[in-house]
Amino acid sequence: MKVSSRSADLLGRLGLMLIVYLVFALHLPSYYSPAGVAALLDSAVLSGLVALGVALTMIAGEMDLSVGSLAALAGILAVKLFPIGVFPSIIVVVLVCAAIGALQGWLIHRIGINSMIFTVGTLIAFRGIALLVSGEKTQLVPLEDIAATDILIGKFGIFSVLSLALFAAAALIFAFTRWTLWGREIFAIGGGRSESRAAGVPIRRPIMIAFALSAALAGLAGALLSLKAGSASPLSYDSLLLEAVAACLIGGISLKGGKGSIVGVLIGLFCIRFLVTGIAALGAPFWAQSLATGLLLIIVIVAEAIFAAAAGRFRLAMRRPAPIIKVPA
Amino acid sequence: MLRMTNISKRYGATEVLREVALEVRSGEVMALMGENGAGKSTLVKILAGIEPADAGTIEIAGEPVTIRSPRHSQAAGVAYVAQELSIVESLSVAENVFLGDTDAGLFRSPRSLSTKARPFLLKVGLEQVDPLELAENLSVAERQLVEIARLLSRKARIAILDEPTAALSDAEILRVKGAVRTLADNGCAVIYVTHRMAEVFELSTRVTVLRNGRSFPSIETASLTVDTLIEHMLGRKLEQMFPARATRMGESVVELDQCIGHGLLAPISLSVRRGEILALAGQVGSGANAVLRMLAGVLPVASGTMKLRGAAFAPHSIADSIAAKVAYCSDDRKRDGIFAVRSVPENLSAPALDRVSRLQMISPVMESRHTRGIAELFGIDLAYLTRLAGNLSGGNQQKVALGKWLGIEPDVLLVEEPTRGVDVGARAEIYRHLRSLAERGLTVIFASSDTQEVLGLADQIATFYHGRMVRVVSAESSTPESIVRDVIHPTLAA
Numbered sequence: 111m112k113v114s115s116r117s118a119d120l121l122g123r124l125g126l127m128l129i130v131y132l133v134f135a136l137h138l139p140s141y142y143s144p145a146g147v148a149a150l151l152d153s154a155v156l157s158g159l160v161a162l163g164v165a166l167t168m169i170a171g172e173m174d175l176s177v178g179s180l181a182a183l184a185g186i187l188a189v190k191l192f193p194i195g196v197f198p199s200i201i202v203v204v205l206v207c208a209a210i211g212a213l214q215g216w217l218i219h220r221i222g223i224n225s226m227i228f229t230v231g232t233l234i235a236f237r238g239i240a241l242l243v244s245g246e247k248t249q250l251v252p253l254e255d256i257a258a259t260d261i262l263i264g265k266f267g268i269f270s271v272l273s274l275a276l277f278a279a280a281a282l283i284f285a286f287t288r289w290t291l292w293g294r295e296i297f298a299i300g301g302g303r304s305e306s307r308a309a310g311v312p313i314r315r316p317i318m319i320a321f322a323l324s325a326a327l328a329g330l331a332g333a334l335l336s337l338k339a340g341s342a343s344p345l346s347y348d349s350l351l352l353e354a355v356a357a358c359l360i361g362g363i364s365l366k367g368g369k370g371s372i373v374g375v376l377i378g379l380f381c382i383r384f385l386v387t388g389i390a391a392l393g394a395p396f397w398a399q400s401l402a403t404g405l406l407l408i409i410v411i412v413a414e415a416i417f418a419a420a421a422g423r424f425r426l427a428m429r430r431p432a433p434i435i436k437v438p439a
Numbered sequence: 440m441l442r443m444t445n446i447s448k449r450y451g452a453t454e455v456l457r458e459v460a461l462e463v464r465s466g467e468v469m470a471l472m473g474e475n476g477a478g479k480s481t482l483v484k485i486l487a488g489i490e491p492a493d494a495g496t497i498e499i500a501g502e503p504v505t506i507r508s509p510r511h512s513q514a515a516g517v518a519y520v521a522q523e524l525s526i527v528e529s530l531s532v533a534e535n536v537f538l539g540d541t542d543a544g545l546f547r548s549p550r551s552l553s554t555k556a557r558p559f560l561l562k563v564g565l566e567q568v569d570p571l572e573l574a575e576n577l578s579v580a581e582r583q584l585v586e587i588a589r590l591l592s593r594k595a596r597i598a599i600l601d602e603p604t605a606a607l608s609d610a611e612i613l614r615v616k617g618a619v620r621t622l623a624d625n626g627c628a629v630i631y632v633t634h635r636m637a638e639v640f641e642l643s644t645r646v647t648v649l650r651n652g653r654s655f656p657s658i659e660t661a662s663l664t665v666d667t668l669i670e671h672m673l674g675r676k677l678e679q680m681f682p683a684r685a686t687r688m689g690e691s692v693v694e695l696d697q698c699i700g701h702g703l704l705a706p707i708s709l710s711v712r713r714g715e716i717l718a719l720a721g722q723v724g725s726g727a728n729a730v731l732r733m734l735a736g737v738l739p740v741a742s743g744t745m746k747l748r749g750a751a752f753a754p755h756s757i758a759d760s761i762a763a764k765v766a767y768c769s770d771d772r773k774r775d776g777i778f779a780v781r782s783v784p785e786n787l788s789a790p791a792l793d794r795v796s797r798l799q800m801i802s803p804v805m806e807s808r809h810t811r812g813i814a815e816l817f818g819i820d821l822a823y824l825t826r827l828a829g830n831l832s833g834g835n836q837q838k839v840a841l842g843k844w845l846g847i848e849p850d851v852l853l854v855e856e857p858t859r860g861v862d863v864g865a866r867a868e869i870y871r872h873l874r875s876l877a878e879r880g881l882t883v884i885f886a887s888s889d890t891q892e893v894l895g896l897a898d899q900i901a902t903f904y905h906g907r908m909v910r911v912v913s914a915e916s917s918t919p920e921s922i923v924r925d926v927i928h929p930t931l932a933a
Binding site for chain 2: 115116288289290291292294297298300301302304305306307308309310311312368369
């Protein structure tokens with residue numbers, strides 16, 4: 111079977127992820143012990159959920175920068191709503207966040223504003239709302255009820271409830287982007303906004319869906335993690351966005367929009383997690399983690415550029431001969 | 440099936456369409472003809488919902504419809520193949536065929552889409568293309584054919600094709616013609632915009648001519664000949680818009696010997712004298728612009744030699760050509776003609792900052808004298824000198840775009856489409872100024888798809904068709920008919 115250029119691209123990124131994994135697995139037993147792997151998976155939940163959402167907005171040719179603050183706001187809300195029960199609280203928070211995201215998408219489309227600028231505004235504003243709602247204090251689940259959150263620490267082999275939530279979300283988003291009209295429209299408007307408009311794609315719908323899903327996923331991440339910890343600080347998750355965007359870029363989501371896949375996002379996510387966790391486990395100082403993540407991102411992007419240039423030359427050399435067209439008699 | 444009446448549209452001060460009427464029956468192919476800028480594309484864009492009309496009514500199958508977006512237009516049964524492509528490169532071919540088509544269902548797998556797309560691809564002769572391939576791997580011609588496949592898949596009542604064959608080779612054009620005939624035979628009303636005479640006579644049942652934004656009653660194609668159709672397109676005789684021709688010309692300034700570059704299929708040899716205005720007449724893609732771009736140093740000369748003032752001339756960049764006193768003004772004013780967000784004086788002094796500076800510091804006095812001098816030479820109202828260039832009308836913007844080059848005191852001025860998007864009054868002024876500059880020894884070479892401009896302004900005319908120079912003739916011995924024939928249908932030329 112012919113390997114398409116897209117699968118080749120994903121295989122390359124998968125290879126990179128495996129190399130990063132193997133490098134550390136050779137030195138760290140925790141990389142193949144069940145408990146270690148479970149911890150690795152758990153560490154990816156927060157930025158993973160957020161990365162899935164950011165990826166959708168990037169594919170649409172936009173960018174949602176407000177996810178970190180929204181996750182913090184969602185955490186506060188989830189802990190405040192804890193009395194109605196763990197799952198009802200999560201569901202309400204996710205729905206509220208989805209509505210906020212849909213509104214953001216609607217405004218971005220309506221005003222025709224650059225989404226990066228708009229979401230820098232909401233990034234700051236949501237942080238303010240989180241501080242307001244929390245009274246600038248860390249919110250705690252009452253100590254006598256904390257046992258109710260144990261359901262979130264449940265384990266099934268190497269999977270926890272949280273890591274299962276990540277993989278379930280990834281599977282749903284994957285199916286959505288691949289097999290539904292609405293999902294493909296997100297790719298279409300990212301690949302060519304005016305072309306899609308001319309072809310009759312309603313631009314507002316995919317933008318609203320992308321931002322609603324991005325906000326809902328950030329809300330889910332914030333609610334899950336805060337309830338699991340039993341506390342939520344209005345100042346948390348401020349570095350979340352950068353790791354999520356880095357995962358998207360390493361996973362092959364194009365900043366220009368229209369390109370990339372959800373599988374790629376997961377690959378990019380685990381590239382970073384394997385690297386950061388490994389460096390930490392080897393006892394390297396904190397700065398080494400940041401430095402290594404930054405270098406990884408730059409290496410991937412430089413490699414992409416080199417491959418693209420080589421592929422361009424190859425295409426030029428192997429240009430398909432003009433099709434022979436049979437003329438109907 | 441379709442009746443558009445009293446359609447009007449303005450862009451700022453320019454009136455593009457004025458009370459235009461178009462009526463198409465089911466099962467017929469209506470050719471829409473007219474010179475560049477006559478308003479053909481604007482008219483079909485209004486029907487396709489891409490541009491809003493300022494006034495007028497549209498009736499489809501007897502029902503009045505309001506079309507405000509491409510979706511409205513689609514819902515009314517209109518399908519449109521644009522002159523600019525609307526293919527999303529990062530999607531597969533099959534997805535592009537069904538892009539914007541909501542009938543295909545909410546759930547779609549790549550495989551089922553590709554099965555559904557295959558028959559439509561087959562009809563346009565793309566059977567060798569894998570429907571799962573990304574559209575970015577397709578050639579321009581193949582992309583155009585994918586768009587036509589999309590149109591076929593839409594089951595439209597009205598199909599618009601805006602110059603669908605401009606990028607295609609003859610064999611591919613046959614496929615498009617076949618597809619258009621099938622559409623009409625199935626009862627679709629087809630609007631076919633084209634410049635190619637052969638297609639009009641082969642395909643269309645009737646022709647509607649647009650001229651200067653106005654429409655004329657449609658004519659049965661069978662009652663037309665190439666000559667009568669050209670007459671309809673040109674309409675009026677030349678107005679008193681153009682200055683007198685050159686009285687004296689000097690020695691040869693620019694010479695091209697067997698030059699060829701990207702966009703040209705055959706080598707070009709030309710010679711232009713001091714004080715002469717040479718027109719390169721041709722439609723988009725004819726290669727006329729390529730000659731200017733080679734001289735300007737934008738386009739590499741693949742083979743052949745160029746001479747300037749008798750010496751070899753091989754510019755590698757615009758900076759080289761400016762240093763040789765050759766100025767180039769492209770047809771994309773918005774992109775590289777003016778600095779829209781800077782003031783008019785800043786625009787006018789930009790190419791010649793060293794002339795208005797002392798010790799690398801711009802002298803406001805010298806700059807002001809410089810810009811006023813240009814403004815007077817080119818008829819720019821001094822009141823505009825405080826405005827931003829982007830806020831001027833198209834005509835004044837063009838005066839700024841052209842006038843700024845006078846600052847380097849050029850010997851040769853290369854202009855693409857000197858009056859694109861310029862109203863009639865400013866046109867006449869620009870022609871007058873170009874001529875008076877030529878009288879003072881400037882050599883002007885301009886490329887244009889406007890027959891009247893070519894004929895009225897130039898001393899010599901070189902006609903271009905499909906990357907080849909057809910001939911060089913003197914303007915005095917040419918008629919509008921002979922020029923139009925050369926640039927759109929040279930095989931019929933006597």
